Each structure stands twice: as C-alpha cells, then as structure tokens.
Amino acid sequence: MDQSGDFGFGTQIRKSPFFDATVRWGAKGFSVYNHMYIPRDFGDPEQNFWNLVNDAILCDVAVERQVEITGPDAAKFVQTLTPRDLSKMAVGQCxxxxITNAEGGILNDPVxxxxxxxxxxxxxxxxxxxxxxQGVAVHSGLDVTIREPDVSPLQLQGPKSGEVMRALFGDGIMDLRYYWLREVELNGIPLIVSRTGWxxxxxxxxxxxxxxxGDELWETIMAAGxxxxxxxxxxxSIRRIEGGMLSYHADADINTNPFELGLDRLVNLxxxxxxxxxxxLRRIKEEGVRRRQVGLIIDGPRLKGPNTRFWxxxxNGAAIGKVTSAVYSPRLEQNIALAMVSTDFAHIGAEVEVIVPTGRTRARIVERPFYDPKKTLAAA
Known part of the structure; x- marks a missing residue:
C-alpha cells in the first residue's frame, strides 16, 4: 500500500477527515460506501471482533453521511420520509x-x-x-432546507467504551441514555455525541x-483509550450478524419491504x-408477504470470511430463497447467516440446503438475533 494514502480511485472517491490517521494506525484495506473510503481491514477480523466484545474499538464511519433538514416545516417533512411515527420524538433523541418509496421499498435504514x-x-x-x-422537497410545498453538513462520525464501541468516554468528557457523560444525543466540545473540537452504533x-x-x-480527534481518543x-x-461483520443488524444492499434494498424483515414496529399505518x-405498505400488510428474513445455522467447515455474493x-431441489449475510462466529463456534426465504418455509427448525462456494451444505432456520436478542449489552 502506498503510504501517501493514494489508493488510485481519483478525487470522486472522498477521503474522511480520519483517513490519514487510520492509515497510520494500520488500516490495510478500504472499500467504498456513500462515495467515500471506509477502512475494512486492520488485520485479523476475528481479532477485531474480540477487541470489540472484550474491550473497545474506534472506527472511522465518516461514510455515514448526514442529510440535514432545517426550516419551519422540518418535522413535518421528515415524517413524510418514514413510516415510523415521530410525533413523540423529543429534541435530543435518536x-x-x-425510509420508504411509493411502493413501500426500503431506500435506507438510518438513525x-x-x-x-x-x-x-x-x-x-x-x-x-x-x-x-431534495427531490421530495421540490413539490412538497414545505419550507425546508436540505443539505449535507460538515459532519463526520466516529464509532467508539465495546464494553469499555463508557470508560473511554468518561476519560474524555468526565463523569457527566455517563448519564447519556441509549439513543439520545448531546452537544459537547473536546479541546474546542465541536461534537455531537450519541449513545448509538452498529x-x-x-x-x-x-x-x-x-x-x-479529524486527525486531532482520532489521536485524542486513542490516547485516552x-x-x-x-x-x-x-x-x-461477525458482531452485526450475531446481533441481526441489517447491512443495506445486502439484507435489504429498494425491493425489500419492512414486513419481510419483521420490522413492523417501524411502521405505523x-x-x-x-x-x-x-x-x-397498507396493501402489503393486508395481502401478507411472500418471503421473510430468517436466521440460519449453516453446517460444514467454518466460513473463511463473509459471503461476497448471495448464496x-x-x-427438495427447488429454490426458496437466498443467504444475504453469512460469517463464522468464533464465539458461537458456528456459521451463522441472515437469509430471505419463501414464507412457506420460514419456520424455526426447518431444514434447508445452501449452495456455498465449496458445494452444497445443510442448514437450519433459527431465531435471530443469534446473540443477546434483547440488546441488553447495547442498552446497558
């Protein structure tokens, strides 16, 4: 890798404010997400998983671009974008x-x-x-301003992340509740901090x-941690599949609706x-869905990495669905996966076959999430 940070994609692929810091700290590979580089390789992904679940990791997720909506009609406009009822959403809440289109397809699953x-x-x-x-706003008749602000997130995740936050911001930060935010400064660096993460x-x-x-913020956090x-x-990927968390374009896309994913709680008709x-969405709910997301335990040798195509x-020899995200969990010592299958076969305990790169193997439909289903760790 060229240590100058020139990965050869040209200026149309943006670098985050933390890019140089991640290269210094050992980032070996990047992929592209929202037209930006995102670090995907700091060495062994299983070690990264254990670092996350035992201690804490700092991740450059500046690719989580922000769409800022302001103006007198901002709240009304935001509600037009999502089927989740926002009428009781307080200032400071996440x-x-x-975000759905006219056919009920999912365009994004943001915070x-x-x-x-x-x-x-x-x-x-x-x-x-x-x-x-911006397109929706054009003929909406609502008074809003929509832009991308100068905002770049980092994720500090893991059981010791709270102690790192205390070292950075003092005891006061410890009462920040799950899915709430706060405006803070760190050595004069302007930040919004939220109790969220992937x-x-x-x-x-x-x-x-x-x-x-960006460089100063990264180094300050790493020193405190x-x-x-x-x-x-x-x-x-290991931890988010364990937790049943969606990856857009893999587990959901424009042709997926919320009911197929079991996300009825995010739809208020x-x-x-x-x-x-x-x-x-009202029509889809009345008619019922033809496929559903399920969890899978896949037999056979441990997977060597996440799937790079749908399996x-x-x-009984007939196609009934596809694996959307699969990985080996070293904690569960099993190959686990999220999949979309025909409703007729989407029941717990059903035995199916998956066509993996090495051939055909058996799998069993199970509950998801695979670990900590009530998210007691995240909400602790």
Whole structure:
C-alpha cells in the first residue's frame, strides 16, 4: 500500500477527515460506501471482533453521511420520509427509522437525530438519500432546507467504551441514555455525541463538526483509550450478524419491504400523518408477504470470511430463497447467516440446503438475533 494514502480511485472517491490517521494506525484495506473510503481491514477480523466484545474499538464511519433538514416545516417533512411515527420524538433523541418509496421499498435504514425543534440529521446507510430528500422537497410545498453538513462520525464501541468516554468528557457523560444525543466540545473540537452504533454492544458515536480537526480527534481518543485496551478497528461483520443488524444492499434494498424483515414496529399505518409508501405498505400488510428474513445455522467447515455474493437456498431441489449475510462466529463456534426465504418455509427448525462456494451444505432456520436478542449489552 502506498503510504501517501493514494489508493488510485481519483478525487470522486472522498477521503474522511480520519483517513490519514487510520492509515497510520494500520488500516490495510478500504472499500467504498456513500462515495467515500471506509477502512475494512486492520488485520485479523476475528481479532477485531474480540477487541470489540472484550474491550473497545474506534472506527472511522465518516461514510455515514448526514442529510440535514432545517426550516419551519422540518418535522413535518421528515415524517413524510418514514413510516415510523415521530410525533413523540423529543429534541435530543435518536431513532432507528426506515425510509420508504411509493411502493413501500426500503431506500435506507438510518438513525435519525433531532438536534432542535426544527433541526434533524439523517445518519445514512449506503444510498443517496440526500438526492431523494431534495427531490421530495421540490413539490412538497414545505419550507425546508436540505443539505449535507460538515459532519463526520466516529464509532467508539465495546464494553469499555463508557470508560473511554468518561476519560474524555468526565463523569457527566455517563448519564447519556441509549439513543439520545448531546452537544459537547473536546479541546474546542465541536461534537455531537450519541449513545448509538452498529455493533450491538455498548457504544457511542462522535459526530465531528469540523473536518480540519479529524486527525486531532482520532489521536485524542486513542490516547485516552490506551489504559482501557482501545484498539483501532472496523465495523465487525461477525458482531452485526450475531446481533441481526441489517447491512443495506445486502439484507435489504429498494425491493425489500419492512414486513419481510419483521420490522413492523417501524411502521405505523394508523397515524394521521401521511408518508411516502403508506398506501403500498397498507396493501402489503393486508395481502401478507411472500418471503421473510430468517436466521440460519449453516453446517460444514467454518466460513473463511463473509459471503461476497448471495448464496441460493433450496428445499427438495427447488429454490426458496437466498443467504444475504453469512460469517463464522468464533464465539458461537458456528456459521451463522441472515437469509430471505419463501414464507412457506420460514419456520424455526426447518431444514434447508445452501449452495456455498465449496458445494452444497445443510442448514437450519433459527431465531435471530443469534446473540443477546434483547440488546441488553447495547442498552446497558
């Protein structure tokens, strides 16, 4: 790897404010997410997993771009984008939401942050919701301003992340509740801090609001975390699949609806407010879905890494679905997967066959999430 940080993709692939720091701290490989580099390799992914679940890791997730919505009609406009009822969302609160199109398909599954009465951030998964939101606003008749602000998040995740936060911000930060946010400064660096993250562990996200101070912020956090075993890392496929967390474009996409994923709790068809996809989702609910997301335990040798393509699932020689995310869990000592299968076969205990790269192997449908189903670790 060229230590100058020139990976050869040109200027159209943006580098985060933490890019140089991650290279210094051992990032060996990157992929592209929301038109930006994201570190995907700090060495052994199993060691990264153990660092996460035993201590803490710091991840560059500046690729979680923010769509900022402000203006007198901001709250009304945000509600048009999502089927989740936001009427009781308080200032300072975060919510996991779905953004749906007119057919009820999922365009993104972001975290929504309410910074003020008429000030929201949509913290994105990997799709261009900035363009969607600006397009929706054009003929909405609502008074809103929609832009991408200078905001770049880091994720500090793991059981010792709270102790690192205490070292950085003092005892006062310890009463920050799960899925709430706070505006803070660190050595004059402007931040929003939230008790959120993509790990199913105790964790925080630190939203940098000055891209010129990314290197300083990274080094400050790593220095504070050294006594607690903090390591540089990347979002863990192992842990997020254990926790049943979605990866957009893999486990959900524009052709997936919330009911197929069992996310009925994120859809309120009875609220007075209208939202994009309401009629379609009402129809889908009435008709029932033809496929559902399930968990799988896959037999055979341990998988050598996450799947890089969808694997066919068969029953008695007939195709019934696909594996969307699969990995070997060293904690569970099993190959685990999220899959989408025909409703007729989506019942716990059903035996199926999966076509993996090495051939055909047996699998069994199980409950998901695979570990800590009530998210007691994240909400602790």
């Amino acid at each position: 919510k996991y939401v779905l 929504l942050l309410r910074l003020a009465e008429n000030h929201f951030w949509i913290s994105l998964a990997d799709s261009d919701v900035l363009f969607w939101a 790990s199913s562990e105790l964790g925080y996200e630190l939203y940098l609001q000055d891209e010129t101070r 050294r006594p607690f075993g903090l390591k540089p890392g990347h979002t863990s 009875d609220m007075e407010a209208d939202f994009i996809g309401k009629a379609a 066919a699932i068969e029953k």
